[in-house]
Amino acid sequence: MHSSIDVYEHGRLLIGEQGFEKKHWDAFVKLNTLHHNEYFDILHNGLRFKQYVGVIQVDGLLVNIHPKADKDDSDEKWKPVLLQMLRACGKLKAQSTGQAQLKRQHINLLEVYFEYYLSELEQLLRHGLVKRYRTKKSNVKALKGKLDFAGNVRHNLVHQERFYTEHQVYDNNHSLHQVLAYALNIVGQFSHTSFLYDQCKRLQLGFPEVDKLKPSIQLLENLKVDRKTAPYEVALELAKLIILNYSPDINQGKQQMISILFDMNVLWEEYVLKTLRTYAHHHPEEHWHITGQESKRFYGNYRSIRPDIALSQHGITYVIDTKWKRPANHAASIEDLRQMYAYARFWNSNKVLLLYPGEPHDSGYQPYPNPLDLLNERTDHHRCKTVYIQVLEHQQLDKNLAPKILQHLLN
Numbered sequence: 001m002h003s004s005i006d007v008y009e010h011g012r013l014l015i016g017e018q019g020f021e022k023k024h025w026d027a028f029v030k031l032n033t034l035h036h037n038e039y040f041d042i043l044h045n046g047l048r049f050k051q052y053v054g055v056i057q058v059d060g061l062l063v064n065i066h067p068k069a070d071k072d073d074s075d076e077k078w079k080p081v082l083l084q085m086l087r088a089c090g091k092l093k094a095q096s097t098g099q100a101q102l103k104r105q106h107i108n109l110l111e112v113y114f115e116y117y118l119s120e121l122e123q124l125l126r127h128g129l130v131k132r133y134r135t136k137k138s139n140v141k142a143l144k145g146k147l148d149f150a151g152n153v154r155h156n157l158v159h160q161e162r163f164y165t166e167h168q169v170y171d172n173n174h175s176l177h178q179v180l181a182y183a184l185n186i187v188g189q190f191s192h193t194s195f196l197y198d199q200c201k202r203l204q205l206g207f208p209e210v211d212k213l214k215p216s217i218q219l220l221e222n223l224k225v226d227r228k229t230a231p232y233e234v235a236l237e238l239a240k241l242i243i244l245n246y247s248p249d250i251n252q253g254k255q256q257m258i259s260i261l262f263d264m265n266v267l268w269e270e271y272v273l274k275t276l277r278t279y280a281h282h283h284p285e286e287h288w289h290i291t292g293q294e295s296k297r298f299y300g301n302y303r304s305i306r307p308d309i310a311l312s313q314h315g316i317t318y319v320i321d322t323k324w325k326r327p328a329n330h331a332a333s334i335e336d337l338r339q340m341y342a343y344a345r346f347w348n349s350n351k352v353l354l355l356y357p358g359e360p361h362d363s364g365y366q367p368y369p370n371p372l373d374l375l376n377e378r379t380d381h382h383r384c385k386t387v388y389i390q391v392l393e394h395q396q397l398d399k400n401l402a403p404k405i406l407q408h409l410l411n
Contacts, residue, residue, distance in 0.1 A: 002060045121184065
């Protein structure tokens with residue numbers, strides 16, 4: 001029997017609530033330790049979630065962690081946001097999430113990614129898997145390939161009619177398929193709906209027999225696709241995501257855990273950048289040039305600064321820094337304002353903008369007085385404003401987000 005819990009970023013989950021037990025808490029603590037305590041604050045009787053959202057499954061319990069920019073909003077309003085942002089940022093196929101949600105009303109993020117992976121794998125099998133040459137050693141009756149003298153002495157002192165050889169074979173048993181098969185087995189362990197389980201078992205039956213191995217991080221990082229294996233690219237990226245977030249034996253061999261989590265600070269930045277770039281692409285007449293994470297040297301040869309988004313139009317540069325948080329009383333922190341001043345100076349930008357999610361609010365541009373500017377009676381050289389932008393429109397991501405941001409930026 002499997003149960004699920006819905007929680008929200010920066011919320012708490014205590015032992016004894018909604019089926020969350022001490023054994024689950026132990027597993028979450030271990031997971032957090034493995035990831036340098038980034039995911040949660042550990043309480044003596046529970047957890048406080050940070051800005052990471054997504055899904056964690058352990059020992060029959062599924063915990064869905066949803067984003068929620070405004071703590072005063074209803075919970076239901078924010079449940080669809082993560083899937084929509086992932087889809088908008090290209091981390092999920094639009095059709096995969098759409099079909100999944102139509103088929104099953106209560107699908108979770110883990111099932112969406114599993115279904116996405118199985119769909120990609122099914123396409124590869126349908127079009128035919130790529131074979132590769134590999135070196136194989138075996139003890140055979142007829143000499144073929146190259147005789148391995150040391151191996152032959154070791155294996156055939158008694159059976160001198162045999163030859164221990166090293167030869168080339170051309171088959172499906174190579175690293176790409178070994179990685180795909182390992183991820184497929186993980187999906188099989190955590191698929192608890194009949195739809196996914198049946199699809200997984202069908203693919204396992206149709207998948208070629210390959211050596212069983214646990215891929216190392218180095219192997220996963222070194223996997224490369226070429227012209228012949230280009231159709232494998234998406235399936236391999238999904239396999240890496242599944243494998244790297246799988247934690248076997250998380251708690252002394254008793255529990256297995258899988259988690260797919262996203263930092264909302266990063267996702268919000270990517271989403272805003274993607275939205276602005278899409279708008280600029282569809283409106284070339286406005287002549288916007290938009291870059292993300294452009295760095296400039298700040299100190300010596302090893303310190304640089306990097307704003308989230310730099311924009312230029314008609315030779316004028318603007319900077320946007322996205323923040324997935326809600327400061328009290330709409331007041332930006334002094335650290336954020338200092339950071340924006342550095343961006344304004346290094347990018348020679350008259351207007352820089354701090355962008356937060358929330359009910360619409362625009363502080364208006366305020367100047368950073370510079371002693372030299374004051375002598376010349378100039379107080380508007382570098383200016384900064386804080387803007388709160390509404391993320392949702394009727395429980396969907398606002399399709400007019402980009403023009404609204406640009407309007408705030410220019411005015």
